[in-house]
Amino acid sequence: MHVLKKLHSVNEIINEAKEYIALPEVEEVQIRESLGRYAAEKIVSKLYLPPRPKSTVDGYAVKYEDVLAASASTPVLLKVKGSVRAGETPTFRLEHGEACWIETGAFLPEGANAVIPIENVLQRNSEISVFSSAAKYENVSLPGEEYKPGLVIVDRGWRITPVHLAALKLEGLTHIPTYKLDARILVTGDEFLRKVSPYPPFTQELVAGWLEEHGIKVREVSFLSDNVKEIYRWLKASDAYVTIIMGGTSMGKHDYSVKAIKQLYPEYLVHGVAIRPGKTACIAIKNERLYTTISGLPVAALSSLELLFKPLLRQAGLNLPEWPKVRGKLTRRVTVKAGLLGFVRVKAYRHSGELLVEPLMLGGSGALASLLEGNGYLVIPEDLEGYDVGEDVEVSLYRPLL
């Protein structure tokens, strides 16, 4: 019977593992395919937007010196020279006494240095009356005002968002190097294969969904019985950056998956993590690839993913998103054994102007209902035994506030 003698803290694991862990391989993908992936290279802007002075309104481009005296009662008359539409390159030059129709976003012709909005102008034939003055560059966007060289578009390990896609496209890029973050999941358990269990295994869907949500492509979900040799064979064939084995990690009689991982002779291995729930997790690194066991119980699985796996990938240099955090008042005391990092499911909700945080302690680490009913979690640090009722706590929200 194998009993975990020592539980390792997350900080300790991350500190030890960082020597062995590395970023995944790099693959070039098309800009639009890169959404939600992690950039493998720093990309800095090179262009100016606008590339030359541009109008920010529909109106008439003028020389501001010409309309200094213009007002509602004393309009200034100007000759209309032509017009410029958005995207056109004006071919003429504005001289004193001249104006030209200009569209929002269109480039000013040479000589122009301000734009009078259409509301303040009356056109009759080829002449306009201007009813307002303008400061130099009024209603004009100057080169670089909207975008200029030297802006960091993405850096190594940043997750790519829609705004990044637009900037990469603007820079004329068609592809971008990203990290090839893929995962294989193995679900082990005689009970499922022998159909003893009345229900199918389900926690692997939570894990697969979590990975996909964080930009990690799940290439495979397989099922095997509790057989070290078979599990080892499956493990050995894995070429994914992340390999996850679920189930078979209890502290009970059969630690098949940990035994199988040990047979890989990993460069780094730790079994037993000071997190509750989720203490039976095992982390190993071999050839810069990550192997981990995760509980088949949904809350323990989520606890391992959030409190161990996510910080580990962030340590590797992948900027996995954090959930939004809010602070609220605890409605009930929560405790955890001292020395353990506590993962507490909660329901955060507004009640007469206050944000209340209700711990959902019902059931054990398998309590799927609490994940359906809740919207976040709070963490009890290792050096605390918990929080008292009424205390102000920070909650990570995986779903919007109720």
Place this chain on the structure above:
Amino acid sequence: MHVLKKLHSVNEIINEAKEYIALPEVEEVQIRESLGRYAAEKIVSKLYLPPRPKSTVDGYAVKYEDVLAASASTPVLLKVKGSVRAGETPTFRLEHGEACWIETGAFLPEGANAVIPIENVLQRNSEISVFSSAAKYENVSLPGEEYKPGLVIVDRGWRITPVHLAALKLEGLTHIPTYKLDARILVTGDEFLRKVSPYPPFTQELVAGWLEEHGIKVREVSFLSDNVKEIYRWLKASDAYVTIIMGGTSMGKHDYSVKAIKQLYPEYLVHGVAIRPGKTACIAIKNERLYTTISGLPVAALSSLELLFKPLLRQAGLNLPEWPKVRGKLTRRVTVKAGLLGFVRVKAYRHSGELLVEPLMLGGSGALASLLEGNGYLVIPEDLEGYDVGEDVEVSLYRPLL
């Protein structure tokens, strides 16, 4: 020259449009494919978890009545009858004076009503010494404690998350009805096709990424010149739930895309929205499909997506996610013309214990740099002209806090 005479408020548009808008078609997809999509049916749980009493620790199942007197100094001796592993269905019955080895998650045999953790037990041959008492059902999870019939797993229009996937899988479902939310995007502009512009169009990538991020599949991004007939032909062929035309919506001389949309004879059409930036947007509904024009300027495009398009789809019954919201202190005054809903890009950051909100007003509605540098936006309601420096404002964060 077409000038928008009246700008319509978002509330007015949503109120009028709701008569014409409808939910998209329904399609069945595999559970794992449903992540990020919107459920088209309410699904309520039918099962109990655990299905029968289950141990929450590794230890020995007992009758609690047998160990009432047990303590560290006066252990109780029990005969070991057998063992139960997780997922097994125990075939024997526990009688008085008997115990059985039980694993975390394993079902209790008939007759057992408590579990003594392994730490409090010493086994020698087929006998154990129990060093602690237990209350009835101590370390036991009772049926339904973790999951029970009647829980709402998903409801119509809910976005499907990893936790939902796990519950759907548990219920034995292989497929789930979801809404077929797809989009086609057309980018119009002579300047891009005639290669007058020094840069390629790029805002469509922001829009496409935004749609994908919100679970709307972008099926096509096409490019056409500013030609009403061609745009109309492309529009007419669209069978997507959402059809978006970008560019060509200025209040200037060429409203090609609005003209093309009008030729569809939509049941509902509005042009000119009281939002700044983004007032030139047009929304139309025909045969329960949505047609909209969005500015080619990135900030105006994001403003339309967040303040007009998202509430419209939420009105239709699709529970599009809201960004997390935080409150902070404004570092600079922001204003908008009265009567307009103001979309203000901001950078929210912590500074000596305070959350500060810095408006990024640099540049116009094209200022891509401000979207790269910022992490959120605030909204100025129609009945306000703005917020003063130092005021407490609410920010929607599209990226984590800095």
